[in-house]
Amino acid sequence: MRNIKMTIEYDGGRYLGWQRLGDSDKTIQGKIENILSEMTGSKVEIIGSGRTDAGAHARGQVANFKTESKLELAAMQEFLNRYLPQDIVVKELEEVPERFHARYHAAGKKYSYYVWNNVVPSAFERKYSYHYPGNLDVDRMNEACRKLVGTHDFIGFSSLKKSKKSTVRTVNEITISREGNLLHFEFIGEGFLYNMIRIMMGTLLEIGAGTMEPEYIDAIFESGIRSDAGMTVPSQGLFLDEVYYD
């Protein structure tokens, strides 16, 4: 059986997220599986590196699937990009060892979140960023980022109910950069809990705005109470940039 790794880019604006929901045609996984099944003539299931939220985007989502098909990779990619909706693109296909598993073997991920930080909104960035018109103090946010980086129990920064599984995660790096009115937040970590980036972002914005102190990050780690952290910012500013494998 061949095992094929795919790197996928999508504008998630029209979709209910990555993960297939029954027979729904409104998920990225569903769209790709349908085309692959047509292409190979038998039902194909793909394994994603993880879910992405409804409305969130990806520049480098990774998935794998097994197939008996003898089609060359270039022909597969051409077929997929011809029949997929134009807002989903297969950027790369690669033949990998049969044991490769896109979720189990993912060693880390890089995400971006964009904030359009100006009173006047943007006609072009509105679908790819969160519009925050107020002043944001980047130094204060950087101070909070230094507290978020490291190995912590992130349950307070998650929409998970109490979980039997560990909610300890390691965040390796958070960087903030500005290009004109667009603030770019980049998160690199071994793994993230459900809604964790969007809640860290909502918390960073409160700290940047001055309504929360950077030190309060420690208190959220200590209490582990979701409502102590900031709001869950909207999904349209979130991009899965890259999935790392060893």
Place this chain on the structure above:
Amino acid sequence: MRNIKMTIEYDGGRYLGWQRLGDSDKTIQGKIENILSEMTGSKVEIIGSGRTDAGAHARGQVANFKTESKLELAAMQEFLNRYLPQDIVVKELEEVPERFHARYHAAGKKYSYYVWNNVVPSAFERKYSYHYPGNLDVDRMNEACRKLVGTHDFIGFSSLKKSKKSTVRTVNEITISREGNLLHFEFIGEGFLYNMIRIMMGTLLEIGAGTMEPEYIDAIFESGIRSDAGMTVPSQGLFLDEVYYD
């Protein structure tokens, strides 16, 4: 009477173009006039620097309108951006002398056209560029640009039928730059005929692909026959960047 100059940004993807068409709600001008009329309580007409095509975008369209309203500019801008659809944004309002006319006084314009030049399409750029997968020789296109620049009769590069008005125009500058897979063509000129940039672009792509020689530009100027030039590329790659006033 106050005369107010507005600078407008729009994602034209959902619209029939700038110019109002009867009572249609599907034009940029129509959308803005409707909000301005509601705001001031009397019918407002705005004068644009010129039309933009259905599906084309603008980062810096300019228009002006006259009003008896006493509202402050900041309050007007806030009202407009609150009630306009999110893909139309008023970036700036400025009080100008009563004689100012956005069309008559426009001294020049800058446009951009984007080509996504890779076999693999882009999920994000597809609405803001033309996908051209083949090889393009930028040196050959630059050679053709040097022939296009200057004062010529551009009737062969226009969708106009024979016109009583002059079809002589001056193009001041055309530059081509590449950022990754995105080719950026920038056109600066005193004025452009109907479809002139999209037809120059179609011609440049034929020259870049090698199916037309750069010298053929001279032949199109000489014949003035539309069908001698390249195709009219799609409008979604076209942006009106800036309108110049003395």
